[in-house]
Structure formats: structure tokens, C-alpha cells
Amino acid sequence: MSTEKQVRQPWVxxxxxxSGTPYAAAVIRGLLAAGEAVDLVVSRAARLTIMDETGISFRDAHWRQDLAQWTGVEELDDVRHWPAGDFAAGPSSGSYPAKGMLVVPATTGAVAGIALGLSKDLLQRVASVTLKERRPLVVCLRETPLNGVTLKHLVELDAQGAVVLPASPGFYAGGSTARELVDFVAGRVLDAVGVPHRLYLRWEGELGAGGKAG
Ligand SMILES: Cc1cc2nc3c(=O)[nH]c(=O)nc-3n(C[C@H](O)[C@H](O)[C@H](O)COP(=O)(O)O)c2cc1C
Structure with missing residues (x-):
């Protein structure tokens, strides 16, 4: 019998x-459903969007309760939370065994900070670490229209190996509800890092065959 302790390898x-906090909730649900561990970093500004879009006041001290309300997931043993100002947090070091990072949703500010290597908060620091360790980084931008500065930053992120994945739902998978469209984007985020899911119905080459995600 092996006495080796299994190393926890979370997705950050x-x-x-x-805008788009439901995308984050759907990605977290998808990761947990796939048996993946999650390390969560919520920027200071995200507290405003979470409040605006869900009515939940996300608090570091009560994150478990607030996250359960936000995602609808009660079983959160596979989740760790790190405050956005905590530069001593585990994932701020490349030696922390994270699998990679999903920034969902990503602001133009986060895109800029990551592209320029600013590390102005823990979220941006972990993204920098993810790039330097050559781990997968997915940036799910939510903004429209885009100015030239953001477009340049996105090209830079792509050049650095990040997957730029705009929060841009497709309607071909039969999405007729907001939840289905959100799940489509979340599913594409998980596709980008090879995490299996059943969040949307894949295209199989037949027009008009879209239906409910199975
Ligand atoms: C309700 C609300 C919605 C916002 N929506 C967006 C958005 O969709 N895209 C974006 O780039 N910024 C948006 N912002 C602005 C960002 O929150 C702001 O630029 C902030 O500095 C980003 O900081 P962060 O990248 O550290 O989270 C929004 C702000 C609020 C209050």
C-alpha cells in the first residue's frame, strides 16, 4: 500500500x-462536477458585479456561505479561497501545484494587467505565475465594443500562450435560456483545458439538431 499523500492540484x-458573474459560477460548478479542485480568487471590483448581478455581498470571512449561495453548490470541500490582496497566498508561487488558471469573467483591466505583467492584485499575480510556469491560462473577456488598447493586449496574451476566449455564447447548441447560453460559454472554457463536462450539446454536423445539453 502506498503511503504517499496525493497532492492536491487545483484549477485557479x-x-x-x-459583468458575467454567472459564467464564473457555471465554470466552478463544472470543475467540481468533474472532480477537480478549485482555488478561488475574487477581485475587489468583482464584489461589485457579484452584488449587482446576484444580490450577494461576497465576503472573505464568509466566502463558503456566499459561494454556496452564488453557485448553488453546497459541497465545497474541494474549494479554497484566497483574498485578492493576499500576495502570500499559495498560488502566488510557481511552486504551488496549480494545474492552471481560468479568468472568468475577465475585465479589460485584468487583460491589461496580465498582458503587461503588472500583478496589481493576487488575480493578476497568479496569471503571471501561470504564464511563467507555462501552465494553461484561459482569459474569458467580457466587454463590448473593444478599444485598440485592449485588442493589443489580447494579441499579447495570445502570443504568450494564453487562450483568449471571449464570453460569446453560440446559439447553435440549442440554447434558448440564459442558463443554457451561460453554460455554453462555461463549457467552452472547460473545453480549452480538457476538463470533461456536459454543459452544452456539441455540434455533430447536422443543421437544426440543436437541443438541450445532455
Ligand atoms: C456593474 C459593473 C459592471 C462592469 N462590467 C464590466 C465589463 O463587462 N467589462 C469590463 O472590462 N469592466 C467592467 N466593469 C469595470 C471594472 O469592474 C473595473 O474596470 C475594475 O477596475 C476592474 O478591476 P479588476 O480587473 O481588478 O476586477 C464593470 C463595473 C461594474 C461596477
Missing amino acids: VGVSGA
Whole structure:
């Protein structure tokens, strides 16, 4: 019998202050449903969007309770939370065994900070670490229209190996409710890092065959 302790290898989910907090909730649900561990970093600005879009006041001290309300997931043993100002947090070091990072949703500010390597908060620091360690980084931008500065930053992120994945739901998977469209984007985020899910119905080459995600 092996006495080796299994190393916890989480995905870091960075939630920045863009509209689209349901995307983050759907990604977290998808990761947990797939048996993945999650390390959560919520930017200061994201507290405003979470409040605006869900009515939940997200508090570091009560994150478990607030996250359960936000995601609808009660079993959160596989989740760790790190305050956005905690630069001593585990994932701020490359030696922390994170699998990679998903920034969902990403603001233009987070895109800029990551592209320029600013590390102005823990979210941006972990993104920098993820790039330097050559781990997968997915940036799910939510903004429209885009100015030239953001477009340049997105090209830089792509050049650095990040997956730029705009929160841009497709309607071909039969999405007719907001939840289905949100799940489509969340599913594409998980596709980008190879995490299996059943969040949307995949295209199989037949027009008009879209239906409910199975
Ligand atoms: C209700 C609300 C919605 C916002 N939506 C967006 C958005 O969709 N995209 C974006 O880039 N910024 C958006 N912002 C602005 C960002 O929150 C702001 O630029 C902030 O500095 C981003 O900080 P962060 O990247 O550290 O989270 C929004 C702000 C609020 C209060």
C-alpha cells in the first residue's frame, strides 16, 4: 500500500469585476462536477458585479456561505479561497501545484494587467505565475465594443500562450435560456483545458439538431 499523500492540484478560478458573474459560477460548478479542485480568487471590483448581478455581498470571512449561495453548490470541500490582496497566498508561487488558471469573467483591466505583467492584485499575480510556469491560462473577456488598447493586449496574451476566449455564447447548441447560453460559454472554457463536462450539446454536423445539453 502506498503511503504517499496525493497532492492536491487545483484549477485557479480568477473572478474579475466584469459583468458575467454567472459564467464564473457555471465554470466552478463544472470543475467540481468533474472532480477537480478549485482555488478561488475574487477581485475587489468583482464584489461589485457579484452584488449587482446576484444580490450577494461576497465576503472573505464568509466566502463558503456566499459561494454556496452564488453557485448553488453546497459541497465545497474541494474549494479554497484566497483574498485578492493576499500576495502570500499559495498560488502566488510557481511552486504551488496549480494545474492552471481560468479568468472568468475577465475585465479589460485584468487583460491589461496580465498582458503587461503588472500583478496589481493576487488575480493578476497568479496569471503571471501561470504564464511563467507555462501552465494553461484561459482569459474569458467580457466587454463590448473593444478599444485598440485592449485588442493589443489580447494579441499579447495570445502570443504568450494564453487562450483568449471571449464570453460569446453560440446559439447553435440549442440554447434558448440564459442558463443554457451561460453554460455554453462555461463549457467552452472547460473545453480549452480538457476538463470533461456536459454543459452544452456539441455540434455533430447536422443543421437544426440543436437541443438541450445532455
Ligand atoms: C456593474 C459593473 C459592471 C462592469 N462590467 C464590466 C465589463 O463587462 N467589462 C469590463 O472590462 N469592466 C467592467 N466593469 C469595470 C471594472 O469592474 C473595473 O474596470 C475594475 O477596475 C476592474 O478591476 P479588476 O480587473 O481588478 O476586477 C464593470 C463595473 C461594474 C461596477
